[in-house]
Amino acid sequence: MKMKWKVFLLMVVAVFALVACGEKKEEGSGEKSTEAPKVDGKTEVVFWHAMSGQLEEVVNKLVSDFNASQDKIAVKAVFQGTYEEAITKFNTVAGTKDAPTIMQTFEVGTKYMIDTGKIEPVQKFIDAEKYDTSKWEKNITNYYAVDGVQYSMPFNSSTPILMYNKDAFKKAGLDPENPPKTYEELKVAAKALTTGDQKGFSILNYGWFIEELIAAQGGLFVNEENGRKGDATEAVFNGKEGQNVFNLISDMYKDGTFYNTGQNWDDMRAAFQSGKIAMYLDSSAGVRGIAEQAPFEVGAGYLPVPEGTDWQGVIIGGASLWMANGIAEEQQQAAWEFMKYLTSAEVQAQWHVNTGYFAINTDAYNQDIVKTEWEKYPQLKVTVDQLGATKPSTATQGALISVFPEARQKVVNAMESLYQGANPEEALNQAVKDTNQALDMANRKK
Amino acid sequence: MIAGKAQGQLKIKARRSMPSFVEGLLYLLPSILLFSVFLFYPMLKTIYLSFFLTDAQGNAELFVGLEHYSNLLQSTAFRTSMKATLLFVLYTVPAGIILALFLALLANQKLKGIGFFRTIFSSTMGMSVAASSVIWLFMYNPAIGLGNMMMKTFGMSEMQWLLSPDTALISVAISTIWMNTGFSFMILLGGLHNIDSHLYESGKIAGVSDFYTLRKITLPLLSPTLLFIVTVSLINSFQTFGQIDILTKGGPMESTNVIVYSIYKDAFVNFNIGSASAQAVLLFAFILIVTILQFKWGEKRVHYQ
Numbered sequence: 001m002k003m004k005w006k007v008f009l010l011m012v013v014a015v016f017a018l019v020a021c022g023e024k025k026e027e028g029s030g031e032k033s034t035e036a037p038k039v040d041g042k043t044e045v046v047f048w049h050a051m052s053g054q055l056e057e058v059v060n061k062l063v064s065d066f067n068a069s070q071d072k073i074a075v076k077a078v079f080q081g082t083y084e085e086a087i088t089k090f091n092t093v094a095g096t097k098d099a100p101t102i103m104q105t106f107e108v109g110t111k112y113m114i115d116t117g118k119i120e121p122v123q124k125f126i127d128a129e130k131y132d133t134s135k136w137e138k139n140i141t142n143y144y145a146v147d148g149v150q151y152s153m154p155f156n157s158s159t160p161i162l163m164y165n166k167d168a169f170k171k172a173g174l175d176p177e178n179p180p181k182t183y184e185e186l187k188v189a190a191k192a193l194t195t196g197d198q199k200g201f202s203i204l205n206y207g208w209f210i211e212e213l214i215a216a217q218g219g220l221f222v223n224e225e226n227g228r229k230g231d232a233t234e235a236v237f238n239g240k241e242g243q244n245v246f247n248l249i250s251d252m253y254k255d256g257t258f259y260n261t262g263q264n265w266d267d268m269r270a271a272f273q274s275g276k277i278a279m280y281l282d283s284s285a286g287v288r289g290i291a292e293q294a295p296f297e298v299g300a301g302y303l304p305v306p307e308g309t310d311w312q313g314v315i316i317g318g319a320s321l322w323m324a325n326g327i328a329e330e331q332q333q334a335a336w337e338f339m340k341y342l343t344s345a346e347v348q349a350q351w352h353v354n355t356g357y358f359a360i361n362t363d364a365y366n367q368d369i370v371k372t373e374w375e376k377y378p379q380l381k382v383t384v385d386q387l388g389a390t391k392p393s394t395a396t397q398g399a400l401i402s403v404f405p406e407a408r409q410k411v412v413n414a415m416e417s418l419y420q421g422a423n424p425e426e427a428l429n430q431a432v433k434d435t436n437q438a439l440d441m442a443n444r445k446k
Numbered sequence: 447m448i449a450g451k452a453q454g455q456l457k458i459k460a461r462r463s464m465p466s467f468v469e470g471l472l473y474l475l476p477s478i479l480l481f482s483v484f485l486f487y488p489m490l491k492t493i494y495l496s497f498f499l500t501d502a503q504g505n506a507e508l509f510v511g512l513e514h515y516s517n518l519l520q521s522t523a524f525r526t527s528m529k530a531t532l533l534f535v536l537y538t539v540p541a542g543i544i545l546a547l548f549l550a551l552l553a554n555q556k557l558k559g560i561g562f563f564r565t566i567f568s569s570t571m572g573m574s575v576a577a578s579s580v581i582w583l584f585m586y587n588p589a590i591g592l593g594n595m596m597m598k599t600f601g602m603s604e605m606q607w608l609l610s611p612d613t614a615l616i617s618v619a620i621s622t623i624w625m626n627t628g629f630s631f632m633i634l635l636g637g638l639h640n641i642d643s644h645l646y647e648s649g650k651i652a653g654v655s656d657f658y659t660l661r662k663i664t665l666p667l668l669s670p671t672l673l674f675i676v677t678v679s680l681i682n683s684f685q686t687f688g689q690i691d692i693l694t695k696g697g698p699m700e701s702t703n704v705i706v707y708s709i710y711k712d713a714f715v716n717f718n719i720g721s722a723s724a725q726a727v728l729l730f731a732f733i734l735i736v737t738i739l740q741f742k743w744g745e746k747r748v749h750y751q
Contacts, residue, residue, distance in 0.1 A: 088714045091503050112717075116502055205697070262588075262609045263697055271589040406716040416698040420611065441718065445499050445507055 042074040043334040048100040049077060050086045050319070051156070058354045066341050073334040083109065083319065084405070094118035095326050101335045103322045104155060108404035110144060111227065113322050114151060115402050120325040123150040125336040136343070139313070139390045140360050142397050144320050146228065152320035153339045156357040158285040159314040160212045161383050162304065166297035168193055168278040179279075179301030181311075183248050186279075186304050190257035193278040199259035201252060202280040204268045205415050207408030208317055209281050210237070210245055211399070216303045217241040218312040221399035221407075222439070228394055231443055232401050235435040237411075238428040244306045246414070246424035253419055260419050263412065283317065284383035288356040291379050300379035302386050313390025315398035318357060356380065358387060403438040410434040489730075496723035504719040514724035523700060524708075524725070530615060531704040535683045537619035538626070543675060545623065546630030551660070553631075554638045564635065571628030575688035582621040583608075583693055608694050611701035618693050618702055622686060630675050637671030638664070666749040673744045677737065684733055705729045 037044045051059045056079055063077045080086035083106040093099045095118045105113050113119055126133060133141065133150070140154045166176035172192040180186040190200025203209050211221055219241025222232035252258035259277045261268040269286065271277050273294050281303070282290065291298045305311050321342075323335050341347060348359035349367035359365060365384065374381045390396050401407065414431035418424060471478075496514055498506035518524045549567045553560060570578065585592045586607035594604045607617045641664065649659045665672075687706050690696060696703035696711060703711075705725060713722035 084715055091717075094503065112502065260606065260609050262606075263695055264583075267587055267589070270587060274589050276589040403716065406718075409711070409716075412697065413699055416611070419609075420699070438716070441499065445501060 037331070039074045039076075042072055043330055045073055045075045045102060045331065045335045045338055046100040047075055047077045047102040047104075047321075047338070048080045048086055048090065049104040050080060050083045050106075051104070052079065052082075055156075055355055058351065062342065062347060062351070065347075066338055069341070070337075073337055075338050087112070091116075094324070097327070099324045099327070101324055101327060101331055102338065103324065104319050105152070105322055106319045107143060107317050107398070108408070110146075110151065110320070111400045111402045111404070114146065118325060119151070120323045120332060121149050121151045122153050122323060122336070122339065125332075126150060131340070135345075135361050135363055137358065137360050137362050137387070138392060139387050139396070140316050140358060142392060143316050146400065152322045153343065154316075154320045154360045155318070155342065156285070156351075156355065157316045157318040157360060158283045158357055159316055159383060159387055160209055160281050160303060161284050161287060161379075161386065162279060162301040163272065163282045163287070163290060163379075164279040164299045164301065165272070165275070165294075166299045168198065168275070168296070169299070172278075176297070176299060179299055180304055181302065182304055182307040183244065184307045186248075187252060187255070187257070190252060190279065191255070194257045198275055199277050200257035200279060202259040202261045202268065202271065202277045203249065203415075204261055204265065204281065205263045205412050206265075207411040210242070210411050210415065212281075212303060212314055213245045214241045215315045215395045215398070216312055217244065217305050217309050218393065218395045220395055222401055222435075225394045226397065227400035228397060231446070232399070232439060233436075233443060235407065235432045235439065237435075238425075238432040242428050243425060244309075246418065246428050248306075249415065250418045250424045284358070284380075285318070285356045287379045287383055288377055291377050298379060300382040302382075302389075311389075312393065313396045314386060315396055316358070316387070352380075356383075358384065401439065401442075403435070403442050406438045407435045410438075492723045492726050495720055496727050498720050500717075500719040502717045506720075510720070514721045515728075518721070518724055518728065523703075526700050527703050527705050527708045527725075530700070530702060531684060531706075533615060534619060534622075534686065534702075534704055535680065537616060538622045538683050538686075539676070539679045541619075542623045542626050542679060543630055543672070546627050546634055546675075547672075549627070549631050550634035550638055551664075553635055568628045568632045568635075570625055571632060573625070573628075575625060576692060578625050579621065579689045579692035582624075582689070586617055586693070609698055611699045614694055614698055614702050618689055621693065622683075622689055625689070626679065626682065630679065633675050634668070634671060637668045640671075641667045669748045670750055673740075673748050676744070677740060680736065680740070681733060684729070684736075 047063065049056075049059055059077055063075050066075055067073075078100070080089050083104075086103070087105055087109055090100070090103050090105075094116055099118065103113075103119075125131065136154075137157075140157045141150060144150060144152045144154055162179055164179050169176040169189075172189075172195070174189055174192055180189045186201060193200040214221065214237055219237070219239055220226045221235065221237050223234045223236050224230045224232045226232070249258060253260070259271065261271050261277070261280070265283075265286070268277075268280060269282070269290060272280055272282075272290070275296075287300060302311065303314060321339060323332060323339075325332075342351075343361050345359075345361050345363035345367060348361040348364035349370050351357060352359040352364055353369055353373040359370075364370060410431040413434075414422075414427040417427045417430075495504070495506060497509060497511055499508040499510055501507050553564045553567055584590075588594055588604065588606050588609065591607070593607055597604055605613060608614050645663050645667070646659065649663055654662075685706050686704060687710065690702055690704060690707045691710075694702040696707045706729070709722045709725045709729070712718045712725065
């Protein structure tokens with residue numbers, strides 16, 4: 001027995017020695033590196049992104065074009081997995097010299113990135129250079145501006161849009177050029193479209209769509225002016241606007257005109273393309289692909305609102321580019337040059353037509369390649385018009401909270417419970433209660 | 447018994463000469479070092495973090511004592527996760543092993559071309575969880591999937607396999623059984639090969655039935671392999687992650703949100719590392735108890751040759 005104890009003690013000592021080593025390392029990581037890394041005499045800018053598949057090819061093309069356009073800066077694009085995976089990796093290196101110079105983060109990670117304190121607001125460079133931002137689409141840049149400070153550079157922005165099957169509309173005796181604009185019209189259209197295997201309408205079980213439908217009515221998601229005036233302490237999406245959305249889903253599902261497509265974007269799109277659903281909400285970033293591949297004519301319309309409600313517009317989704325702090329000034333300047341290049345009209349026009357994401361520089365829409373593409377895919381123009389028609393307000397600016405991923409899970413749970421016959425009001429209240437708990441935890445850390 | 451004897455000897459030796467203790471330790475040093483770095487240190491750190499609220503980087507920020515534990519034990523979400531995990535184990539482990547045993551017994555026959563079947567039965571072992579999950583994802587797709595096509599041809603109504611909280615867990619379990627059968631099959635077949643063929647010959651001479659042979663010869667002699675495969679399957683099943691992530695992401699309504707997935711979500715999506723650590727500690731305790739019980743209970747029934 002004595003023997004066992006000795007071994008045990010030794011192991012404990014070894015472990016504590018290790019723990020101590022670990023702690024020491026953490027203390028040391030705060031130091032700033034002042035030397036900018038160089039590659040063949042060029043300043044290196046490491047750019048982490050989450051664009052996969054065809055999008056990654058477009059990003060790589062943009063980067064190599066930029067690298068070829070000048071001889072002082074070498075940008076290196078590195079794919080880091082999904083937005084969630086990339087942000088987790090960023091976490092482990094943030095504030096050290098291994099951190100990327102530019103980091104792409106999804107819109108709901110905005111508050112989270114600000115709170116890490118490991119980033120440099122791009123406002124600093126806009127001010128230093130008196131850079132003209134008047135060409136930027138206000139409805140996009142607003143999202144990433146907090147208290148008038150532009151924190152990150154919008155990159156790929158998208159909004160939700162109502163997609164519908166024009167052929168099915170004709171068959172059901174509906175006007176294919178006139179998609180439903182109100183919940184009431186939507187219900188009537190869905191009823192007419194529900195025949196045989198085909199259901200009228202669907203919304204993906206994804207919190208984003210609920211946020212958007214609430215914002216379209218001018219409703220807020222959390223208090224403190226959607227978290228823009230201070231740290232939000234309470235979720236308010238169970239107000240009148242949220243109830244409208246949940247009642248709509250619940251009513252239509254009970255009516256048999258709503259189809260549950262789950263949480264998977266591809267499943268939803270497959271259901272639309274195979275004629276299982278005639279109308280659904282999609283991201284503008286998917287519009288081009290759907291219009292290209294669907295075996296029928298595809299229409300696009302604005303987000304609907306309840307009758308008698310003023311249509312307020314949409315919140316942008318997608319991602320933006322963040323600059324790291326704690327790195328050499330020279331490197332930050334190089335990163336800024338790359339960001340400016342990305343927002344030029346020519347590059348943005350290319351980006352828009354190749355991906356379906358918005359151009360954040362409105363001049364891009366005057367470029368010829370955009371005009372020809374819009375003739376081919378008029379649905380793309382609908383998404384741009386919808387964003388242009390959006391009325392800037394705290395509702396359409398979008399909520400700013402650090403626990404967004406968690407809040408979305410709660411909303412999805414509430415949505416899913418509707419298909420099990422839950423009371424919409426109770427489901428929504430439960431989601432709010434759970435979100436409040438998460439907000440509370442986050443605020444206690446401050 | 448043997449272990450007790452060895453301990454006694456060690457004691458005597460240790461008392462006689464100290465250097466042998468140092469010598470033994472030197473032999474153990476590589477594994478002690480490796481275990482410390484990759485097992486003991488992370489484990490202690492996890493326990494440590496479970497008492498704190500952490501920032502996004504996982505640094506401890508605010509000591510909250512046992513609050514994470516009390517929150518977990520009170521939350522319905524954690525209870526749902528626990529229930530989902532237990533049900534998942536219940537669905538996958540017995541069915542998977544019985545299926546694998548059945549296939550192994552079939553494939554153990556000396557027939558022409560049996561190698562082909564052995565390859566087929568064990569083929570799922572060569573597939574990654576990600577690849578097989580994607581295949582099943584397509585099969586379960588309610589709009590274009592093979593599952594619903596089959597239901598239709600047999601005149602049954604279509605099912606929302608992964609979208610209904612009632613069927614999602616079973617659907618994931620079915621795909622998991624399919625994925626794990628290959629491995630269990632291989633191990634069990636190996637175990638069957640090891641059984642002395644004389645015993646079967648004697649059985650044949652005595653003229654006993656096939657079922658009697660199975661019950662009195664095959665199963666007892668296969669029991670060490672069975673114990674191994676039950677233990678490994680149990681632990682695997684408790685730690686299932688890949689297929690959940692790809693097929694359901696823990697939904698719908700958290701019906702497939704097994705503990706490991708819930709830990710992942712809390713730690714890497716919601717960045718509540720403290721709460722995730724507390725869940726990990728609870729899961730560890732749970733698996734530990736199950737494994738101890740299993741050895742206590744199983745040891746008596748296992749027959750070593």
